[in-house]
Amino acid sequence: MPSVLVVEDDQFVRSALIRHLTEASHTVRSVGTALEALREVAHFRFDVVVLDLGLPDLDGAEALKMLRSITDVPVIIATARDNEAEIVRLLNDGADDYLTKPFSVEHLSARMAAVLRRTRATGSQAPPPRVLQVGGLSIDPLRRQAELDGTALDLTRREFDLLAFLAGRPGVVVPRRELLAEVWKQSYGDDQTIDVHLSWLRRKLGETAARPRYLHTLRGVGVKLEPPATGTPGPGPTA
Numbered sequence: 001m002p003s004v005l006v007v008e009d010d011q012f013v014r015s016a017l018i019r020h021l022t023e024a025s026h027t028v029r030s031v032g033t034a035l036e037a038l039r040e041v042a043h044f045r046f047d048v049v050v051l052d053l054g055l056p057d058l059d060g061a062e063a064l065k066m067l068r069s070i071t072d073v074p075v076i077i078a079t080a081r082d083n084e085a086e087i088v089r090l091l092n093d094g095a096d097d098y099l100t101k102p103f104s105v106e107h108l109s110a111r112m113a114a115v116l117r118r119t120r121a122t123g124s125q126a127p128p129p130r131v132l133q134v135g136g137l138s139i140d141p142l143r144r145q146a147e148l149d150g151t152a153l154d155l156t157r158r159e160f161d162l163l164a165f166l167a168g169r170p171g172v173v174v175p176r177r178e179l180l181a182e183v184w185k186q187s188y189g190d191d192q193t194i195d196v197h198l199s200w201l202r203r204k205l206g207e208t209a210a211r212p213r214y215l216h217t218l219r220g221v222g223v224k225l226e227p228p229a230t231g232t233p234g235p236g237p238t239a
Contacts, residue, residue, distance in 0.1 A: 060079070074118075159197055173223070
């Protein structure tokens, strides 16, 4: 029986969601503030969080970042905001899906079911090897640590996920659609999201798109990670 945390300050909306989700055999807890939500996820295990952005004590976008610092529970954003740039930012910051208000409870249930299917499919896969080694890159998925030639890399959550996913398939060209599905847990999205994260990763790996060492983009096909060719110069000093 999936457990759901509803974070919503509008009592009418909150009551309707609780009633519907309970009737759909979900175990439901609900709070009306971001700080209460943080306390809940710190003390209870949930299968999914439905997070309103218009909270009275803290903007939901900030609450999302704080949630992501302590848990990987799937988060569905419920928002009246329909600005595309903000929605992309929320997905990049760790949201698994979003719904624009007003929405039906049936729509929410369908989105929740999709998120839970993806989560369960990921959880049923074989555990990753303790350490992934690609050339001078060493990635530890369990500790979420990465090193390049013995030097620790300071990666964001999404940068690490992207690097680890590609490192698990060295030399294989991974289509962008697969990256969106497996790293961002989205069935759709903007290629610019991937390009931005690849650019950040390249900078931290001491390379550029024009002079790649590890990350290679095949235009119109996908991305692959492989060891540098013999004789390829290492990263030079950065300004």
